[in-house]
Each structure stands twice: as C-alpha cells, then as structure tokens.
Amino acid sequence: MKVCKFGGSSVASAEQILKVIDIVASDPARRVVVVSAPGKRFKGDDKVTDMLISCAVRVLDGDTAAEEVRRVVERFESIRAELGLGEELVVFVRDELRRRLSAPIPNPAAFTDAVKALGEEFSARFCAAAFTHRGHPAVYVDPKDSGMLLSEEFGNAQLMPEAYELLRGTLAPIREIVVYPGFFGYTRGGSVATFPRGGSDITGAILAAALKADVYENFTDVDSVFPVDPRIVPEVKQGITEMTYREMRELSYAGFGVFHDEAVQPAVRAAVPINIRNTNRPEAPGTLVLEKRKTVPGRVMGLASSRGFGTLYVSKYLMNREVGFAAHLLDILADENIPFEHMPTGVDSISVVLRDTLFGEPARAHVIGRIRNELGVDEVFYEPGLALIMVVGEGMRETVGTCQHVVGVLSRAGVNIEMINQGSSEISMMFGIREPSLETAVRALYHEFFESKP
Ligand code: ASP
Numbered sequence: 452m453k454v455c456k457f458g459g460s461s462v463a464s465a466e467q468i469l470k471v472i473d474i475v476a477s478d479p480a481r482r483v484v485v486v487s488a489p490g491k492r493f494k495g496d497d498k499v500t501d502m503l504i505s506c507a508v509r510v511l512d513g514d515t516a517a518e519e520v521r522r523v524v525e526r527f528e529s530i531r532a533e534l535g536l537g538e539e540l541v542v543f544v545r546d547e548l549r550r551r552l553s554a555p556i557p558n559p560a561a562f563t564d565a566v567k568a569l570g571e572e573f574s575a576r577f578c579a580a581a582f583t584h585r586g587h588p589a590v591y592v593d594p595k596d597s598g599m600l601l602s603e604e605f606g607n608a609q610l611m612p613e614a615y616e617l618l619r620g621t622l623a624p625i626r627e628i629v630v631y632p633g634f635f636g637y638t639r640g641g642s643v644a645t646f647p648r649g650g651s652d653i654t655g656a657i658l659a660a661a662l663k664a665d666v667y668e669n670f671t672d673v674d675s676v677f678p679v680d681p682r683i684v685p686e687v688k689q690g691i692t693e694m695t696y697r698e699m700r701e702l703s704y705a706g707f708g709v710f711h712d713e714a715v716q717p718a719v720r721a722a723v724p725i726n727i728r729n730t731n732r733p734e735a736p737g738t739l740v741l742e743k744r745k746t747v748p749g750r751v752m753g754l755a756s757s758r759g760f761g762t763l764y765v766s767k768y769l770m771n772r773e774v775g776f777a778a779h780l781l782d783i784l785a786d787e788n789i790p791f792e793h794m795p796t797g798v799d800s801i802s803v804v805l806r807d808t809l810f811g812e813p814a815r816a817h818v819i820g821r822i823r824n825e826l827g828v829d830e831v832f833y834e835p836g837l838a839l840i841m842v843v844g845e846g847m848r849e850t851v852g853t854c855q856h857v858v859g860v861l862s863r864a865g866v867n868i869e870m871i872n873q874g875s876s877e878i879s880m881m882f883g884i885r886e887p888s889l890e891t892a893v894r895a896l897y898h899e900f901f902e903s904k905p
Contacts, residue, residue, distance in 0.1 A: 454483040454723075455668040456633065456655030459490020459498055461730035462574050465533030468581055474670065474733050475628065476587050483622065483629045483662065484589075485655040486578050488570025489526065499526060499570040500634075500648075503548075507566040510552050511559055520548055527573055534581045544573050560605035564635070565643040571632035571651065579630035589628035597621040599636030599654070601644040608636065608644035610657055610717070618661040631658060652711035660721035667723050669710060670730045676702075676709050676738040678753040679897045683890055687897070691753065692736070693744045698752050698843050699725070701879040705755035705841035715740075744845070749853060751900040752844035756893050758886050759807045760792065761835035762870070763819075766800035767828045776826065777801060783821050787814060793881065795872050802870065804883065807835050837869065838889040840882045842896065848877040857882065857896065864895035 457471050475481045488499040502523050509516035527544045531537075548569055556562045575591050582589035598617025601608035614636070622629055633651020638644050646653045652669060659667035675690025676699075694702075696719045703712035709727060718725050718740070728737035770776055777794070780801065784791055793804040810818075815833055822831045847853045854873070857880065861868055870883030884892055 452482045452662065452664055453478065453480045453666050453668055454485065454655055454659040454662060454664045455481050455670060456485040456651060457487065457730060458651065458669075458671045459487040459500075460672040461490075461670050462486050462578065463489045463492045463496075465530050467730065468530070468534060468578060470730050470733075471578065471670075472582055472585055472587065474730065475582070476585075477733075480665070481628075481668070483631060483658055483664075484578065484582075485631045485633045485651060485658060486571065486574045487633050487651040488574050489530065497522075499523065499574070500567055502526070503567045503570050504563065506548070506552060507563040510566075511556070511562070516552060520545070520552070523548060527577065530577055534577070534584065536577065536580050536584060540573075540577060540580060543576070544569075547572075558605070561642050561644075564605045564645045568632075568635035568643045568645050571634045575630045575632035579628075582628055582630065587628060589630050590625060592622065592625070592629050592631050594632065594636045595641075597631075599657070601636035601638055601646075603638045603640070603642070603644060605642075605644050607647050608638075609646075610636070610653075611639075614657070615661045618658060622658065622662060647711070647713065649708075649711045650713070652714035653717070656714040656717040656723075656725070659723045660717040663721055664723050666726050667718055668726045668728055669714075670728050670733075671709060672729060672731060673709060673727075674729045674732055674735040674737065676707065676727055676753075678751075678901055679893060680707075680754075680756060683756065683893045684897045687901075689901070691738050693739050693741065694752055695744055695845055695878075696725075696740055696742060697876060697878055698845060699740045701841055701843045701874075701876075702753045702755040705757045705839055705881075707753070707755050710740075746844070746846040748846050749850040750844055750846035751842055751853070752846070754893060754896050754900070755841040755843065756838065756889055758838045758889060760804050760837040760839055760883070761807050761810065761833055762837055762883070763803040763805055763810075763833050764800065764831065765803070765822060765826070765828050766830045767826065768799055770799045770801070779826060780822065783818060783825065787818050787821075789814065789818065793870075793872050795870055804837065804839075804870070805833075836886045837883050838886045840884065840889070840892055840896070841879050842882070842900075843879045845878050847880070854880055856899075860895050860899045861892055864891050866892045866895070 490498045506516040506519040524545050528541045579589045579591040600611040600614040633654040635645045700715040725740035866888045872881040
C-alpha cells in the first residue's frame with residue numbers, strides 16, 4: 452500500500468483537488484492521503500495557514516479578526532461551491548474558527564497552534580467529502596482519535612514514540628480511503644500542537660512508517676528534486692532521479708524546500724522509500740529516495756544553499772587546555788534555549804554557527820554578556836550575514852580531492868570562504884561564506900559540477 456501526501460499547491464483550489472482525486476483513484480494501492488492546507492493558487496496569493504496565523508495574531512492583539520475570518524471562510528466557500536459539496540462544510544469552517552478564536556488563552560503558542568492547524572483540518576474534511584462525492588468512499592480521520600501524539604513544543608512539536616503503534620492500530624483496519632490532515636497532532640493533555648512550518652511532509656512520513664507502506668509518495672508541484680535551487684540557477688533542467696535518505700536529509704536541512712528535513716527520519720526508521728512527484732504531471736516518475744543507490748566515486752549529487760546564519764565567535768588564549776570549556780559554552784546556549792547548528796573549533800577559538808532568527812536581541816546581548824562573565828574569554832562577538840553551501844553526494848566518501856576541487860572553483864569565482872566543515876558522514880561538506888556572495892558561489896559550483904555532465 453502507498454501513503455500519498457499532497458502539498459498546499461496540490462489542494463489550493465477545486466481544480467487541483469480534482470487532480471488529487473484522479474491520481475489517488477488511478478491506483479488502488481493509494482489508501483492513505485495526507486493533505487496540507489490550501490496553498491497559493493497564483494503568485495502573490497495567500498496560503499491559508501498564513502491567513503490563520505493572522506487571525507490568531509489579531510486576537511492576541513485584542514482585536515476581533517473579523518476581516519481575516521471572513522477571508523478564510525470565503526476561500527473555503529469557493530472550493531466547496533466548485534466541488535459541489537454540501538454547505539454544512541462551510542458552516543463548520545466558520546463556527547469552528549470562531550470557536551477556537553474565542554477560546555480562553557492560557558498560552559499564546561498553544562492558542563496559535565490550535566488556530567493554524569485548522570487549515571489542514573478543513574482541507575482534509577473537504578477532500579474526504581470530495582472523494583466520496585465522486586464515488587470513491589473516503590473518511591476524514593482526526594489526529595486526536597487516531598493517536599497522533601505529539602510533544603508539548605507548540606509550533607515545533609515532535610512525535611511521541613508510542614504514536615506509531617497507536618496510529619497503526621486505528622488506521623490499518625479502515626477500508627475506505629483515509630484522508631488525514633497534515634501538520635498537527637495532540638499533546639497528552641489534549642491540546643493541538645503543530646510541527647514546524649511545512650510539517651505535513653512529516654505527518655505523511657509518520658503514517659507511511661506506522662503502516663509500513665511500500666512507498667511514501669510526496670506530491671508537490673515540481674517534476675523532481677533539482678540538484679540546485681532553481682531560483683539561483685533557473686537554467687537547471689535535469690532533476691535527480693535517485694538519492695539516498697542521507698543525501699536528502701543533508702540537502703533539505705540546508706535549504707532544499709521540496710521536502711521537510713524532519714520528514715526523512717520516520718521513513719528511514721521503517722525503510723519506506725520516498726517518491727517526490729508532481730500533482731500537475733503525475734506521469735513523471737519523480738525522485739526516488741532510498742536507503743542505498745549506485746554511486747559514482749567523486750560525483751557531487753546536489754548543492755544546497757541557505758542564508759540567515761551567523762557566527763558566534765569566542766576566543767580565549769589556552770582554550771585547548773581548559774577542560775569543559777566547550778561544554779560550558781553550549782550549556783549557556785542550552786540554558787537560554789538557543790539551538791546551535793555547527794561548531795568548528797580552532798586552537799584558541801570556537802565559532803558557533805546559529806540561525807539569525809533564533810538569536811535576536813535582547814537574547815543576543817544577554818548571552819554574549821554571560822559568555823564574557825562566566826567563561827572569562829578574551830573576545831566574544833556575533834557576526835550575522837553568513838550563508839551556508841552544502842555540497843552533498845554519497846560518492847564523495849573516500850574520494851580524494853573533492854574539497855580542493857570546490858575550493859578551487861570558489862577561489863576562481865572570487866568568493867572568500869569563512870568556514871569549512873566536513874561532517875563525519877563524509878557525504879557532505881559545508882562552506883560558510885558571506886551572504887552577498889551566495890549566488891556567485893552556487894552558480895560557479897553548479898557550472899563546474901553539473902553542466903555538461905550526464
Ligand atoms: N500548512 C502548513 C504550512 O504552510 C504545513 C504544510 O503545508 O506542510 O506550513
């Protein structure tokens with residue numbers, strides 16, 4: 452059996468939902484369908500999730516959010532009317548949205564999650580009704596009734612391990628097509644909690660793992676995963692046909708927007724292959740993500756790139772002799788709830804790479820003050836504006852010269868490298884550069900490693 456997930460653009464309008472129904476109906480193995488909230492129908496359009504977040508923000512500011520509610524209801528009403536579904540569905544949208552917005556607010560993060568999860572809930576209810584209406588019996592399954600048990604990290608929740616068994620127990624016996632909302636689940640205390648943004652991919656991977664699906668099909672709006680960001684290299688044509696879980700994880704971590712990086716792990720756990728496909732061109736085979744693939748030594752498989760990082764630079768003479776220095780530094784960050792991404796070290800210095808957005812003021816000044824006082828450092832400062840480029844490929848392992856090759860390309864392109872980090876997996880190398888050089892660097896690497904190569 453197959454678990455299929457359809458992203459926001461695949462359920463953005465009635466026309467798109469009809470394509471989803473055709474795709475699912477064309478293969479009886481497609482038994483479980485996970486959907487996102489309706490996304491953008493055209494450039495400049497709004498995603499329903501963003502509209503719902505605006506509703507929550509308004510209410511938290513003491514406003515009624517009447518205009519925002521009206522827009523959400525209108526969006527679902529247009530989908531309902533075009534699909535010819537019953538009006539009770541839109542009555543439910545209006546009532547449930549108002550109900551959640553007028554609920555008591557003991558915790559703003561939990562309140563926001565309960566509101567923003569509604570995009571997926573409404574989308575799944577509408578899709579289930581549309582399947583049934585077109586002669587394909589389907590049921591909406593609620594995460595609360597089916598065991599999608601999540602941690603209490605609102606907006607950034609994680610699955611509780613016992614959920615796999617619960618989900619399998621409730622979903623496996625269902626005979627109709629299961630339509631399941633992505634992105635959210637429930638805490639033990641019964642509150643709605645969401646995964647990070649884009650988290651419907653994670654829901655799909657969890658269900659595929661729980662049900663030990665033969666494949667997890669992730670339908671989006673591109674024919675396959677490209678080896679480089681097409682916004683930076685628009686001429687990229689050749690997609691990736693096969694990659695490993697580890698390659699996917701490395702690439703999606705550093706900016707490959709096609710698939711959520713946290714969705715890889717559940718698939719790995721149950722060894723379910725992931726197939727990234729296009730709702731608008733279902734005949735295209737897409738990209739297959741597997742445990743193992745044939746590799747060509749030295750071959751770079753993809754280049755991921757991402758802005759928005761910064762370096763927390765800490766130096767102290769004889770740091771190498773001070774047992775526990777790095778642990779104390781990381782303790783301070785952990786204490787202040789700031790996650791770190793990478794930590795290249797020198798003899799007397801450590802650079803901790805952080806995400807800019809998670810290290811804003813006033814936390815930044817406070818943390819720097821603590822490091823200065825508690826660790827007695829010679830120097831500590833934060834420099835934003837770091838971009839990361841990840842060069843990824845299983846074939847790079849044990850191949851001599853890849854790093855030198857990359858460094859040569861960057862140097863000829865006039866790009867200054869601030870940091871190099873090779874993970875112990877040896878399937879990726881990370882290069883830290885200044886943000887304004889990102890496009891030049893990525894284009895130069897693409898031309899070197901991919902152009903005119905089979
Ligand atoms: N609707 C959510 C978002 O926009 C989750 C998803 O689409 O995967 O982030």
